[in-house]
Amino acid sequence: MKAIDWELAAVGGYYTAINFSKLFKNPQPPRFKKEGWFGKDTKHMGVDKLAHAYSTYIVSELLYHRLKNKTNDAPGIEWTAAALASGIMMWSEAFDSIEPDSGWSWEDVAMNTAGAGFSVLRNAVPGLDEKIDYRMMVKPNEDIYTISGQKHFEQQRYFFAIKPAGFKGMEDSPLRFTELHVGYHAKDFLYEDRDAGIEPKRHIFVGVGLNFNELLFKRSKSKTMRTVGEVTTYFQPPYSALHVNVTE
Incomplete structure (x- = not known):
């Protein structure tokens, strides 16, 4: 983590900045919300779930490539990048939990994990990328x-x-x-x-x-x-x- 402290601060700062206004828009006590997956009765028909996977995947890939450069491709960095990306996205999800018309969605967290997991797979299996x-x-x-x-x-x-x-x-x-x-x-x-x-x-x-x-x-x-x-x-x-x- 120390090798990419500035990169980590930048990504974490970005997600904090885009969510910060939610603290001033009638915030509610943190709560859960069941959003569903890809059903026709869901708000975004599941596209938002793929967006969660993609966002976490991109953050994980970004941190992985920075770690690869900064640590001379040290073993296990794909797991470090994925864990950090997942943590950042959970921080972002925490802001959703206080929105009046939203909440903490375990479906979002699952798709975040899937995106980070695909990044691990792609970088751990030789040639898969x-x-x-x-x-x-x-x-x-x-x-x-x-x-x-x-x-x-x-x-x-x-x-x-x-x-x-x-x-x-x-x-x-x-x-x-x-x-x-x-x-x-x-x-x-x-x-x-x-x-x-x-x-x-x-x-x-x-x-x-x-x-x-x-x-x-x-x-x-x-x-x-x-x-x-x-x-x-x-x-x-x-x-x-x-x-x-x-x-x-």
Whole structure:
């Protein structure tokens, strides 16, 4: 932890800052709230649960890579990063527990743990990070991206990207520039949609996309360009993949 004290303070400070205002918006005594998972009767149709897993995964990955750099890849750092990320997200969840219309959600905590766990798996199993990513893609709307409320969840697609480039025998083939995607998104769950009698829809999708890191950045001599390439292993640029719903 001492090796990444500044990074840890920055991430912890960020989540404190974005939640701090909840202390002044009619805070209630801490309590629990059962939010459900992916049911049509849930507020965000489960997209928020995948967002929790993704956020914890990103924080865990960030801390892992900083630890890897600062400790010369010491053994066990993937567990340290995941534990710290989970702790930060539990701190954030504590703020939800005092909101008038929210509460401590064990479903959120479970998905946070799943995101941290995937980070551990991806960094502990040799070569797995070259084979699979957990990503988010945002579909732009009239605001480009709606910062808060339900709309930004409707814009988000979460998926696993399986990368041929990481498999033996395909690392030098043209297939290394492509990926297979399997994921989930939902729509028509906004309050105005429900009030209008529109049925919420959940979609599991499959598709193909471009491996931008392999295509543009991985072999670059520029450290900046390689860093940009790393970003594309966590975030899929919009309109850069073809997805087809397999459930309606």
